[in-house]
Amino acid sequence: MPEAPDLEVIREYLTARTVGVEISAASVIKPSVLRSLAGDFASDIAGRTVVGIDRRGKFLMFRLSGDRLLVANPMLTGAFQYCAPKERVFKRTCLTLSLSDGNEVRYLDDRQMGRLYYATPDQLGDIPGLEEQGPDVLDDFSFDEFRDRLRRFHGEIKGVLTRGRVISGIGNAYVDEILFESQVYPFRKRKALSTEELRGIYDSSRRVVEEAVPVLRSRMGDKIHVKVRDFLKVHNKGGSPCPRCGNTISQITANKRITSYCRRCQPGMLIGAT
Numbered sequence: 158m159p160e161a162p163d164l165e166v167i168r169e170y171l172t173a174r175t176v177g178v179e180i181s182a183a184s185v186i187k188p189s190v191l192r193s194l195a196g197d198f199a200s201d202i203a204g205r206t207v208v209g210i211d212r213r214g215k216f217l218m219f220r221l222s223g224d225r226l227l228v229a230n231p232m233l234t235g236a237f238q239y240c241a242p243k244e245r246v247f248k249r250t251c252l253t254l255s256l257s258d259g260n261e262v263r264y265l266d267d268r269q270m271g272r273l274y275y276a277t278p279d280q281l282g283d284i285p286g287l288e289e290q291g292p293d294v295l296d297d298f299s300f301d302e303f304r305d306r307l308r309r310f311h312g313e314i315k316g317v318l319t320r321g322r323v324i325s326g327i328g329n330a331y332v333d334e335i336l337f338e339s340q341v342y343p344f345r346k347r348k349a350l351s352t353e354e355l356r357g358i359y360d361s362s363r364r365v366v367e368e369a370v371p372v373l374r375s376r377m378g379d380k381i382h383v384k385v386r387d388f389l390k391v392h393n394k395g396g397s398p399c400p401r402c403g404n405t406i407s408q409i410t411a412n413k414r415i416t417s418y419c420r421r422c423q424p425g426m427l428i429g430a431t
């Protein structure tokens with residue numbers, strides 16, 4: 158489940174290796190992940206060069222020569238692999254781009270929840286979820302803008318932030334980290350949060366992501382398809398001691414999503430008007 162820090166590292170890695178390189182062929186192994194809005198994918202993409210790679214929230218966008226984009230929304234289970242063709246092809250490989258320098262970029266997705274969109278720049282509006290995202294967590298946006306955007310959404314702060322409409326690029330794991338840093342109980346109602354608490358969330362969101370990037374860069378190395386999360390402070394650390402106070406970290410699973418937090422550092426009541 159790549160979020161902004163993972164995707165930043167993947168973007169940097171693939172930018173260094175694929176920009177300026179031609180895609181000589183594409184092979185679609187699992188067509189359900191692909192939506193081609195710009196003609197027959199395999200024949201149209203062949204011969205195009207990678208011009209640049211951008212990230213917008215949780216989307217990765219390959220800009221290709223001749224006004225084409227390959228936009229990936231990896232959702233929960235998508236990943237990218239960069240390797241030589243002789244590397245074993247994982248069962249979860251859905252699509253392969255063969256590069257003219259002899260390497261391959263593969264899109265992996267064991268549950269095929271993610272999507273790849275092949276589009277022209279004026280078709281970006283047709284890509285579900287892309288333009289509804291809030292400003293990227295690493296973009297410059299003011300606290301007032303953050304607070305104004307947040308006002309449009311109701312419910313528990315964890316859910317509001319995870320949906321990506323207020324700030325994009327953060328999901329289940331990094332929202333847990335941000336709420337831990339700002340010492341806000343994940344199930345607090347957005348409306349119940351003070352300006353000071355909102356300021357804390359705003360400040361920690363960028364910081365948590367910026368701090369994760371160098372850790373991931375060194376830990377992932379060439380294995381950009383491997384998810385590294387064990388260095389996080391609370392997410393998925395239920396039962397371990399809180400790194401701030403030593404109390405045991407609580408972990409709750411709701412709607413198949415884990416929420417991890419420290420009851421002492423992030424006080425609140427699970428049910429009731431908190």
Ligand SMILES: [Zn+2]
Pocket residue numbers: 399400401402403404419420421422423
């Ligand atoms: Zn604690």
